[in-house]
Amino acid sequence: MTQPWQIDTAYASPGRFKRFAGKHPREYESLFANLEKILRLLRAGNKIGGFGVGFFRSEGGEVYRIGQTGVESAKESRLYVYPDEPRHVMYILNIGDKDSQRDDINGSKNIVGTIKKEMGQ
Amino acid sequence: MKTAKFTNVAEAAAHLAEDPSVAQLVKNEIVRNELVSALIGMRLAKGFKQEKIAEAMGCDPSTISRIESGNDRQLKWTDVEGYVSALKVQMNILFDDPSLPTADRIKQCVFKIHEHLESLASLANEVEDDPAIVREIDRFYKQVLFNFLARFQANYQKLPCAVRIPHQTKLVSVGTDRRDRPDHYSPKVPEAA
Numbered sequence: 133m134t135q136p137w138q139i140d141t142a143y144a145s146p147g148r149f150k151r152f153a154g155k156h157p158r159e160y161e162s163l164f165a166n167l168e169k170i171l172r173l174l175r176a177g178n179k180i181g182g183f184g185v186g187f188f189r190s191e192g193g194e195v196y197r198i199g200q201t202g203v204e205s206a207k208e209s210r211l212y213v214y215p216d217e218p219r220h221v222m223y224i225l226n227i228g229d230k231d232s233q234r235d236d237i238n239g240s241k242n243i244v245g246t247i248k249k250e251m252g253q
Numbered sequence: 254m255k256t257a258k259f260t261n262v263a264e265a266a267a268h269l270a271e272d273p274s275v276a277q278l279v280k281n282e283i284v285r286n287e288l289v290s291a292l293i294g295m296r297l298a299k300g301f302k303q304e305k306i307a308e309a310m311g312c313d314p315s316t317i318s319r320i321e322s323g324n325d326r327q328l329k330w331t332d333v334e335g336y337v338s339a340l341k342v343q344m345n346i347l348f349d350d351p352s353l354p355t356a357d358r359i360k361q362c363v364f365k366i367h368e369h370l371e372s373l374a375s376l377a378n379e380v381e382d383d384p385a386i387v388r389e390i391d392r393f394y395k396q397v398l399f400n401f402l403a404r405f406q407a408n409y410q411k412l413p414c415a416v417r418i419p420h421q422t423k424l425v426s427v428g429t430d431r432r433d434r435p436d437h438y439s440p441k442v443p444e445a446a
Contacts (some may be wrong), residue, residue, distance in 0.1 A: 139265045142257040149269035157278070164266040165282035165324075169290045171262065178297050185293060186318040202286075202324035221258075224265065 134175045137220045139167075143243045144224045152227045156207050162200040163211040163227070170198065170215075171222060180215055193241040195225065197233075212240040214247065223247060288325040288333070295340050309339035373397065 153160040166187050173183060180196070187199040191212070198211040208230040214223040225243045228236040259265040263283065267276035296306060303317040310316070312335075320332050337344045347365075349358070373394070380386045 136260070139259040139262060140257060141259065141265050141269055144269055146269055146271060150271045153266075153270035153272065153275060157275075160266070160270065160275070161278050161282040162324075164262050164279045165286050168262040168279075168283045169286060169293065172290055172294060173297060176294060176298065182297065184302055186322045199322075201322040202327055224269065 135177060135220060137171050137174055137222055139171075140221050140223045143247060144226065149227055152209075156209060156229075158203045159200040159206055159209040160227075162203050162206070163198055163209055166198045166201060167211060167213065167222070167224075170213075174215065174217075174220075174222075180217060191237045191240070194244050195237060195240040197237075210236065212236055214240070214244045216247075219251075282324075285324045285326060288328060289321060289323060292333075292336055292340075293321050295342060296336075299340060301340065306336060306339045310335040 149160075170183075170185075170188055173185075174180070187201050189197055191197050194214055196213050196215060198213060200206050200209040210228055210230075210233060211224070212226040212228075214225055215221075216223065223243075225240040226236045257268065259268065263276040263279040266279045267273050296303075303314045303321070307314040307317045316332075317336075320328065320336060333344075349361075351358075353361075377387070377390045377394070380390065
């Protein structure tokens with residue numbers, strides 16, 4: 133039985149995603165195709181911790197990163213998400229490359245804090 | 254609180270890129286990952302770790318990670334065969350040639366349904382020594398039969414040559430055009446393929 137999951141983009145910076153999609157379109161498509169893979173696993177009832185899938189890993193603070201795959205000569209890219217398992221909401225937080233990952237991860241963790249505060253958690 | 258919620262990844266990607274054309278590109282990429290996605294889904298449904306698949310395939314776990322990180326076009330046939338075999342799953346490949354005459358394609362569909370019904374019967378025979386399971390399967394079969402007939406009827410009614418006889422549940426075949434049907438037409442159930 134599939135479980136419905138929603139995707140929330142309200143906390144992501146559209147300007148940043150727009151720039152990334154323009155500069156690295158193939159990586160952008162791959163990142164979101166991999167997000168779909170993850171959502172299918174979640175909809176099937178799998179738990180985040182039990183995936184063991186190479187392109188999906190925890191960055192701590194409930195932030196997960198999705199990597200691009202299958203793109204030749206790709207720019208190492210990351211899509212940062214916060215899967216809220218109890219509420220079945222996948223928050224899209226940030227996008228970036230290897231060079232900006234430290235700032236991207238910290239920024240993403242701050243967003244998760246904001247989300248949790250707003251949810252009263 | 255801000256809200257921008259989607260149920261579809263492609264639409265979310267297009268919204269963030271501020272470019273509607275991105276939705277189709279992401280959809281195309283998702284389609285190119287269908288097989289890989291199905292393999293990962295089956296592995297997790299069976300509770301297998303990558304290491305277990307690698308052991309059965311006689312390769313390094315990094316190979317499994319590579320398979321799962323690629324898209325369908327990058328898969329090697331031997332990888333798919335080995336992965337599926339490691340999962341102890343049978344693989345069926347369906348070829349569908351849209352250029353074939355419609356009659357041939359219909360025939361193929363009917364044969365496929367027949368094959369699936371035979372598979373159901375075969376599954377029941379495998380557990381015939383357990384009355385409790387057989388009883389449950391019997392109940393399941395009745396549900397399957399009911400659902401099949403309901404769907405068959407719904408689909409059959411969409412055919413241009415099918416008409417429904419009032420106050421009857423049976424469907425009849427009346428050639429190619431319902432206007433050809435004579436008033437004294439005697440309804441008959443379509444013959445099995």
